[in-house]
Amino acid sequence: MLPWKTIIQLQKDSDCPVYLQIANSVIQEMRKGRVGPGIKLPGTRQMAEILEVHRKTIVRAYEELDAQGWIEMHPSKGTFTSKELPEINARRFSNTVKQKNFAATTGYSVKVNTVTRSPSLPLRHITGFHDGPDMRLIPADEIGRAYKSVLSRNTYLKFMSYVETPGVQKFRIVLSDYLNASRGLQTTFENILVTRGAQMAIYLLTTILFTKGDTIIVGDTNYYYADHVFLEAGMQLARVKVDEYGIDVDAIAKLCTRKKIKALYITSHHHYPTTVTLAAARRIQLLSLAEKYGFIIIEDDYDYDFHYLSSPMLPLVSADTKGMVVYIGTLSKTIAPAIRTGYIIAPQNLILELSRLRQLIDVQGDPIMELALTEMFEEGHIKRHMKKALLAYHKRRDFLCGLLNEKLSDIIEFKIPDGGLAIWAKFHKSVPLPPLTEKLKSQGLILSNGLIHNTSPISLNSTRMGFGWMNETETEYAVEQLTKAIRSK
Known part of the structure; x- marks a missing residue:
């Protein structure tokens, strides 16, 4: 008999379940050739005594090995290692010479985007004046526990499959309650579409709401990646000066008398990149102009949660009674950029159209993360x-x-x-x-x-x-x- 106690090394303090440690050890030994094909394994009771674990642990380990094809279980004869390893090497479909290097360029023409800059390395491993949150402050333990909690619940297994395209309803209900309380909104979960960050939200809205040639007002200067989503869609950018009180609303009013304006994109709370806050009087005037001239306001509130005055100004959407404002937010700044969870707040008819489009590029979001965030909201971790x-x-x-x-x-x-x-x-x-x-x-x-x-x-x-x-x-x-x-x- 093989020295199984030496072959299978168990780590009691490991997060990996013991039965998986046993199965993985057998697999590794078979891959290395130290445990050969067709070898009879000890029975579950005997192996349990050898490894000093419960017999049910061995039963689960053997079931795992059997499911993966590493062993064969014969009720009348016993359990044996498979005669052939379950891993199959791919066969070449021709006798041509093996490719030494992957092709450097395509053999067909590719349209070159000359408008948007190429992606660059974030260089976050180097100290500096990086724009964003400190990862050392994120509630990593709470995120991990919430994620594990979701995965361990049998009642949540259904969320490992397909879910509602707008996002898990339970998360949208919690998010709606949070936004209503913190931003003065009057939403229900049906007014929310969960996205992979705010950037996806801008892209979806642009695709649904605008056509080539439409004019959108943006700040001078403005958020680069919003500008380039609009430009990619063939829109015309009408730039308006931003001063210490935010975007110049009087200039917007004059612009509306000269040409048809389809929309305005604004980061009202902290203008990007200059950080100024849009003054209250200008907010009222801007809503009035939107109603008068019929243009859409896309309000990107990317960092509402980080405000250092005692009473932050509520977003434009909180005072919108005519359905002219589409509100975008994100938890990627609040918690961590890697948590790609943003959202769009809008009337239900727009949410429906956005959901239809979202199916074509990303059938759904990340339901497990959404449920983990739900737990974190409910247990007060995010607050x-x-x-x-x-x-x-x-x-x-x-x-x-x-x-x-x-x-x-x-x-x-x-x-x-x-x-x-x-x-x-x-x-x-x-x-x-x-x-x-x-x-x-x-x-x-x-x-x-x-x-x-x-x-x-x-x-x-x-x-x-x-x-x-x-x-x-x-x-x-x-x-x-x-x-x-x-x-x-």
Whole structure:
């Protein structure tokens, strides 16, 4: 008999169930050839005594091995390792020479997109002024427990199959309650379509609502990836200046008298990229203009949860009584970018059309994650995380702004933002951003060159400097390196 106690090494503190450890050990030994084909295995009772585990554990291990084809179970004779390994090597369908390298280019023409920039490496492994949340602050343990809890419940097994295209109803109910309480909305779950982040929401809305040649008003400057979704759809962008009170609504009114406006895209709470908040008077005026001229307002509220004043201004959609506002939000900023959970809030007829389109590109979202987030909302984990994260980011904002005022006030002009995770920094013309950022990158520090925010040939020489990504020690180091790079010129 083979020394099974030596062959099968069990780790009692492992998250992997014992029966799977046993099955996996047998599989590995068979792959290596140390356990050959056609070998009789000990009976379940005998193997249980050898490994000092419960007999039911061995029964489950053998059932797993049998299901995968590694063993053959004969009631009258016993259990044997399979004579042939269940893994099948692919056969070539021709006698041609084996391909040494994959083709470098296609053998057919591919339309080149000259409008949108190529994807770039995020470089998040390098310290710097990254725009986004700090992954060290996310409630990782709570996410893991909630996800595991969902997978362990037999009542949730049905969600491993296909679910409602707009998203799991239970999650949409919880999300609706949360948005109604925090943003002054009056939604039901039927007003919500869950998406994979806010970007997917913009794409779906553009495809459903607009046609080539439609004009959409956007800020000057504006969120790059929203602009390029509109441009990809063949839309015309009408840019309107953004000042310290948000987008210029008087300019929008004048524009509406000169041409037909189909829609307006706005990040009202913290304008992207400048971080300014749209003033209350302008919000009222903007809703009135939308009703008068019949244009759609797409309100992208990507970081509503991160606001440092005691009473954040409610979104435009909270005062919309005519169904002119489509509201977009995301939990990817609130929790973590890898959690691709966004949403669209709209009247039911639009949600239905969006659901129809969504089936063509992504039949459904991630129901297990949606259920895990549901548990986290119900158990208060998300609320506690947001409260702790908000305090941390508020402190980091003040720390970075204090250092910049102390060391680089003659070079960098900025206003302390009321919310968000970045400041909008305008650099003195004597310090052009592109060469500065390349110099910093070579020294192991990331700062965006700001080119993505230029919407005309004239360089803004401005960029977003994220403060959420770094703790105070890292921020102090980053500002020190930035100061040295600038002063050493």
